[in-house]
Amino acid sequence: MSLMPPPQILVGVVGKTNVGKSTFFAAATLISVPIENRPFVTIEPNVGIGYVRSKCVHKELGLKNCNPRNSLCIQGERFIPIKLMDVAGLIRGAHKGRGLGNKFLDNLRQADVLLHIVDAAGSTDEEGRPVKPGYRDPMDDIIEIEHEIDEWMFSIISKDWPRLARTLDHLDYSHMIETLAQRLSGLSIRRQHVIYALKSTKLESSKPSTWREEELRAFIVELRKISKPIVIVANKADIPEAEDNIKRLMNKLPGRVIIPVSSLAELLLRRAANRGLIRYLPGDSDFEIINESKLTPAQRKALNIVKSLLKKWSSTGVQQALNAAVFNVLEMIVVYPVEDPNKFTDSKGFILPDAYLIKKGTTARELAYMVHTELGKGFLYAINAKTKQRVGENYILQHNDVIKVVSTIK
Ligand SMILES: Nc1nc2c(ncn2[C@@H]2O[C@H](COP(=O)(O)OP(=O)(O)O)[C@@H](O)[C@H]2O)c(=O)[nH]1
Ligand SMILES: [Mg+2]
Structure with a gap:
């Protein structure tokens, strides 16, 4: 049988020089779990694995735990992998080969959605040179880069x-x-x-x-708008000048997805969590210091600054940007295919091993094809494991459905 799990979503991280693309990328691809538990590792220097966060269905089912294999479950939160690509070299004139030009733009071909990292503090000029915050209008970057x-x-x-x-x-x-x-x-x-x-x-x-x-x-x-939709990441939200700019962008661009973000704060939090200094999950609205006495004065000071940032924006925005790209813009949902609808396990007894990201509107039969071709071909019916009810091939899957496919071919 040919296994055909849904193709991993590819998110392109684009933006002018010095706006924080690499910082965002580093923060988004850093996760504090033992390496052997990581489903995927870095593929190429500019491609890494980030995760969307979704409440794991195991809690809703009243289970104590689960055994994720294609994803991670941390404290009841599922982290489902997506591919991220740091696309350098997007400047005005890049399409004509200016700067690093077309070679880098070509990396965008396979992207499903783009995160446009913008220096919301206006602290980089049109060429990406550092300037005083408030100097550059981030609106101009949005227009220029989208035009490119x-x-x-x-x-x-x-x-x-x-x-x-x-x-x-x-x-x-x-x-x-x-x-x-x-x-x-x-x-x-x-x-x-x-x-x-x-x-x-x-x-x-x-x-x-x-x-x-x-x-x-x-x-x-x-x-372009439909095949490579853009989420605007209003980065450097920790710099005071960013706040008015972000409000203005939101007013000027109603209907666009704009997320206030501090990539720097997220990187700091994830590193502190990795070192066991704080308890923090990507996307949390707060963190907890594990052992005050272990912190250096500099660390304590940095964490205090981040604390007040979290109070103001309610998160660093990195996880929110990834979730917005996948759940809001690409309109995906999460479903869990299983073999045993009573125990919620696969054939080896793993509980809720796979979380699939699928497009809203996907049918039970289409899901069967994603699990493997033969399952799709021989589709008889599916069982909604939550209700134990049978559903037909045209059943539209719902977010957090747990589904068993019954097929003529085992
Ligand atoms: N204050 C602040 N600075 C940031 C943030 N993200 C990145 N930077 C800084 O912006 C500069 C450029 O960042 P980098 O990630 O290399 O940008 P890139 O050229 O777009 O990849 C570095 O000095 C970063 O520390 C942020 O969220 N807040
Ligand atoms: Mg960079």
């Missing part, structure tokens, strides 16, 4: 467009979508993305070869 990403995608798609458009002209609507999605799959663009972009630009019924350049451009911008 749009231009980059435009330059890739528009290159082959005339030829592709002539092919598309001869196809009916559904074949046109199929062909476009297939040609653009290298940019992680899928069928639904193409459908969305055609609809929102009202280009569904016009022949692609007749599109004017502005129309093609608008189409590609819509494709």
